Amino acid sequence: MAEREGIRVDHTTTSGTFSLDGQVHEVDNNVWVVGDDHDCVVVDAPHDVAEIRRLVGRRRVVAILATHAHDDHVRVAPELAAAVGAPVLVHPDDTVLWEMTHPGVEPDGALADGQIVEVAGIALHVLHTPGHAPGAVCFHAPELGVVFTGDTLFAGGPGATGRSYSDHDVIVDSIRRRLLTLPSETVVHTGHGESTTIGEALPLFEH
Template sequence: MKWNRVPLGPLQTNCYWIEKDQSVLLFDPGEEGARLVKHFEQQGLTVAAILLTHAHFDHIGAVDIVRERFNCPVYLHEKEKNWLTDASLNGSERFGLGKIVCKDGPSNILTKEQVMELEGITLNVLHTPGHSPGSVSFYCKELGIVIAGDTLFQQGIGRTDLYGGSMDVLMKSIHTKLLTLPEDTVVLSGHGNETTIGWEMEENPYLNGF
């Protein structure tokens, strides 16, 4: 089992996948769907599920292409269940990139924090709102990673000026959900390089002294 990352689209949003036994769990396919499909087909891989940390436009642009090719479910938190099909909610209208929407909403709604097992891969689903109301982070203990979306970055935190954002809520999510993970946990963020929980506890200027 291994994880992979590729930045996609004009905002270079990180798309991740966990690969095990030719099956893939795909996180935040933000753009370049044809490129993703071609890669998986060339490698003989099948996308078993798409999991979204949240539904901002730069994280969902390739959902339809991948979903249709592999006929796979899409997981998203209930607080953003309407965002895939609504450009005013997912933010695409605001940035002048045209309406970026999906044909359908998520097939699988995340309603609570839980432990999920998909394709033999165990994920702890952590509700980490603040950047957006339905933001979630996916913690894989076996790989020592947490796919945190736009909640926590290397020496940074997610913006909170978009619809449904809240700085107070974001800081609470980071401190009570992410910083309680083992310090050597690798944080896979929505943009930029990976970091670790321990590094951010010591070096992140937004977290020190909170």
């Protein structure tokens, strides 16, 4: 858990399934909550509303931010939004993926490259990083020295690109241009698995 003047990053893991291209996989997803004792944002809403609400506690949720719209990252987003009274924000390039999980239900708002989401006095900078999904984004909190990468960058390499709406060359380009240019000590909080740092990721993309 990272802290700065009352700001903290809380974490939990929820379990469920990921479905795309006619295949279903069991997955464990990270959920990240950023804020102070009063206000917070939720990064991704995978499988379990009750567990996410436990992590949030009594805080006001400013927004539910989707790193991308694969079903294992947004499955309970509308339910969570209704429970906590917060908007769900998704990059519009992921509309096709969102509609697969939530047909007829639109997100409450859009994310855009360069947008700043403010919570508890700090800024989360939206970085559009397509490749794993067309509307994949990362959230960089420079004041905390962290970036939330969803399934764009993992400990060990880039996210998967073997399914529909993904592209290996595009994700590598996104990582090189948008993430590897961040300070090397930046902690990378991922959508699945362990966290890493930008410095640890750099050698993986030297060739």
